[in-house]
Amino acid sequence: MTRLAQTADLTDIQREILSTVKSFVDREIIPHAQELEHGDIYPQKIVDGLKELGIFGLMIPEEYGGLGESLLTYALVVEEIARGWMSVSGVINTHFIVAYMIKQHGTQEQKEHFLPRMATGEVRGAFSMSEPGLGSDVAAIRTKAVRDGDDYVIDGQKMWLTNGGSSTLVAALVRTDEGAERAHQNLTTFLVEKPSGFGEVAPGLTIPGKIDKMGYKGVDTTELVFDGYRIGADMVLGGAPGKGSPR
Structure with missing residues (x-):
């Protein structure tokens, strides 16, 4: 019996969502996971199915077209998806991180601009923190943004x-x-819009290609190279710099 069946006090809506996701996992993920994992193939059909289910907007508020569900519901849904294939849960999790950051810290304009399209999966999110040679030591981040007018x-x-x-x-x-004075107050999160794909996807912005991994196949893991990339100050998360690690 899965752990989901042991979670107490779920609402009828939560149970309905989890039942729907479980059926999807059994039907659309588990039969194909081994082939996709071994072939390192991006699960586009599965992703499209999750869009139709509304999973990309699971925790986005209803006012922005999402389902407005709780963090508990989200955690249980991701647990169920990972039961089928962990790589698919990675596709959802990184999108969730960005949507949650905008929901919690974005300006009203940023919420209105991004969240409705993130809820449908039209806009898909990725989070970029690590760098070569420093891993996830955010205090050592070297990628730098310099103000130039607007x-x-x-x-x-x-x-x-x-x-x-x-x-x-x-x-x-x-x-x-x-x-x-403090290191975290010199860090800023930028909301970088780009087309999907590899190579120089925008002037000064390059996604070199997929990184080969021993596991966690299917989902694309990449570098991101900024070389004189210009972005408007209105794309600073929250509208002001120095809030990269809120306290």
Whole structure:
């Protein structure tokens, strides 16, 4: 018996959602997971099915077209998806991180611009924190954004982006040294819109290609290279720099 059956006090809506996801996993994921994993094939048909189920908008508020569900519901849904194939849960999780960041910390304009399209899966999110040589040590981040009028210009290299190629929105944590006393106050998250794919996807923004991995196949893991990439100051998450690691 799965752990889901042992979770107490679920509402009827939660049980209905989990039952629907379980049926989808049994029908659409488990029969194909081994072939896709061994072939390192992106599960596009599965992703399209999850869009139809509304899973990409599971925790996005109803006012923005999402289902407005709780973190518990989300955790149980991801647990069920991972039962079928962990790589698919990675596709969902990175999207959730970006949507949650915008929901919690974005400006009203950013919420209205991104969340309705994230709820449908039209916009797909990736989160970029790590860099070569420093892993996830955010205090050591070297990728830097410098203010230039109404824009910032970003230079540097990010690493280990799950959904890096398939995403159309990257929340990238970079350094904006503006004289703050504490290291985290010199970090800023930018909302970088881009087309899906590999190569130079926008002027000064390159997704070199998929990184070969020993496991966690299917889902695309990539680098991201900024080389004089120009982005508007309105794409700073929350509207002001220095909030990369809120306290």
